[in-house]
Amino acid sequence: MSAETTLLILGATGDLTSRLLLPALAQLLTLEPHRRVRLRGAGREDWDDARWRETVRRSFEAGGNGTAFEAVADTTYERADITDPADLRRLLADHDGRLALYFAVPPAVAKAACEALVTLEIPAGTVLALEKPFGIDQATARELNATVARLVPEEQVFRIDHFLGRSTTLNLLGVRFANRVFAPVWRAQDIESVVIRYDESLGLEGRAGYYDKAGALADMIQSHLLQVMAIVAMEPPATLHERDFRDATSAVLRATRVWGDDPARASRRARYTAGTVGERALPAYADEEGVDPTRDTETLAELVCEVVTDRWAGVPFRLRSGKALPEKKGEVVVTFRRVNHVPDGLTGPAPGSVLRFSLGPDHMDLELNVNGGDDPFELERATIGADLGEGALKAYGEVLSGILDADAILSVRGDAAEESWRIVDPVLAAWRAGEVPLEEYAAGSLGPDGWPALP
Numbered sequence: 001m002s003a004e005t006t007l008l009i010l011g012a013t014g015d016l017t018s019r020l021l022l023p024a025l026a027q028l029l030t031l032e033p034h035r036r037v038r039l040r041g042a043g044r045e046d047w048d049d050a051r052w053r054e055t056v057r058r059s060f061e062a063g064g065n066g067t068a069f070e071a072v073a074d075t076t077y078e079r080a081d082i083t084d085p086a087d088l089r090r091l092l093a094d095h096d097g098r099l100a101l102y103f104a105v106p107p108a109v110a111k112a113a114c115e116a117l118v119t120l121e122i123p124a125g126t127v128l129a130l131e132k133p134f135g136i137d138q139a140t141a142r143e144l145n146a147t148v149a150r151l152v153p154e155e156q157v158f159r160i161d162h163f164l165g166r167s168t169t170l171n172l173l174g175v176r177f178a179n180r181v182f183a184p185v186w187r188a189q190d191i192e193s194v195v196i197r198y199d200e201s202l203g204l205e206g207r208a209g210y211y212d213k214a215g216a217l218a219d220m221i222q223s224h225l226l227q228v229m230a231i232v233a234m235e236p237p238a239t240l241h242e243r244d245f246r247d248a249t250s251a252v253l254r255a256t257r258v259w260g261d262d263p264a265r266a267s268r269r270a271r272y273t274a275g276t277v278g279e280r281a282l283p284a285y286a287d288e289e290g291v292d293p294t295r296d297t298e299t300l301a302e303l304v305c306e307v308v309t310d311r312w313a314g315v316p317f318r319l320r321s322g323k324a325l326p327e328k329k330g331e332v333v334v335t336f337r338r339v340n341h342v343p344d345g346l347t348g349p350a351p352g353s354v355l356r357f358s359l360g361p362d363h364m365d366l367e368l369n370v371n372g373g374d375d376p377f378e379l380e381r382a383t384i385g386a387d388l389g390e391g392a393l394k395a396y397g398e399v400l401s402g403i404l405d406a407d408a409i410l411s412v413r414g415d416a417a418e419e420s421w422r423i424v425d426p427v428l429a430a431w432r433a434g435e436v437p438l439e440e441y442a443a444g445s446l447g448p449d450g451w452p453a454l455p
């Protein structure tokens with residue numbers, strides 16, 4: 001039976017392929033066995049089909065979806081320099097159904113490969129999947145967009161952000177848009193602040209080659225948290241089709257400024273020193289192998305933004321993410337304003353209600369003021385919680401299913417990639433100019449003393 005899609009992984013021998021892509025494909029093929037996918041790998045390494053198949057088989061098994069391997073057991077590997085037009089021509093010639101090219105390679109290689117592709121004829125309908133980071137600033141993102149635009153139409157370009165494939169991120173849509181208790185109050189008049197945080201307990205984990213040049217602001221806030229913010233703040237789209245959805249999220253990013261247009265005051269940065277996270281002792285970031293301490297790379301970053309629209313002006317969106325923190329914790333926390341007046345006679349504090357979404361485990365809590373049990377005239381806090389369910393597919397599985405279906409809703413559109421750099425570029429410039437001190441925090445602590453506590 002011929003395949004509907006040929007998934008050609010460029011950079012197939014790398015870590016991303018075996019650790020994320022192949023397990024995600026395995027999960028997808030297990031849950032959706034009707035899919036007919038032809039899998040091919042290509043890369044610089046001198047592998048043969050047998051070695052590649054073994055890698056695929058092991059990755060499928062590692063995710064507990066070993067039986068799905070049968071569906072791709074005839075997968076093949078080709079040695080190729082993906083920046084060489086002749087090699088690329090050969091690779092493009094061999095496909096069944098729609099071709100999906102997944103660039104599982106460092107950004108510089110992906111860029112060179114895209115430039116090489118410009119000289120070739122690309123089969124109609126071909127989908128390109130590009131990993132983050134997409135450029136290293138607005139100018140380079142724009143250049144890369146211009147190159148990619150010469151290859152295929154925008155709807156066939158997938159700039160990967162696996163946070164958009166997280167079920168919790170998507171669950172925000174249902175809660176926001178399908179409930180009259182939230183839809184009308186989702187605005188500056190009723191919401192005081194929004195926090196989007198992503199704490200990780202992992203340290204550098206041997207990724208100095210990439211991370212030391214990126215840092216937490218580019219690695220997490222530019223790439224992921226601004227996209228999540230765009231979903232929290234978007235105007236209600238008419239449909240969840242790619243065009244409506246991405247028009248709405250891009251409009252948010254276009255309207256976003258750093259707080260007070262003052263990148264130095266709106267941002268914080270810090271780097272971890274030696275410490276213990278749980279049972280694990282971590283060396284200081286600056287002492288990690290491959291790190292150049294003089295780069296002053298931050299491992300914890302915070303940026304406060306404002307979405308300057310009628311709906312949101314005046315509401316701080318505080319985005320924070322870092323590594324070597326006490327526990328993994330991803331959250332969107334929406335804090336509502338206090339009511340204007342609590343009837344005299346009711347005692348106790350009445351802070352604003354808080355709606356909290358945890359990004360894995362997927363959960364939602366609504367914290368409310370209620371009358372106390374012991375004294376009915378005294379207010380106390382109560383929490384209503386709901387498990388949101390994991391979603392059948394993991395984040396990368398969602399992303400991959402979009403690629404195989406050529407449905408770009410869960411990928412970052414070109415203009416959004418440029419906008420998110422436009423937002424963070426002035427912050428990076430202020431940091432380079434030494435306008436924001438690089439603070440320190442011990443691995444395993446919550447961050448430097450003096451950073452605002454998060455709700």
Ligand code: BG6
Pocket residue numbers: 162200219395
């Ligand atoms: C990646 C970042 O995009 O996202 C990593 O490069 C980070 O540094 C990771 O650890 C976090 O996502 P997840 O899904 O692994 O928690």
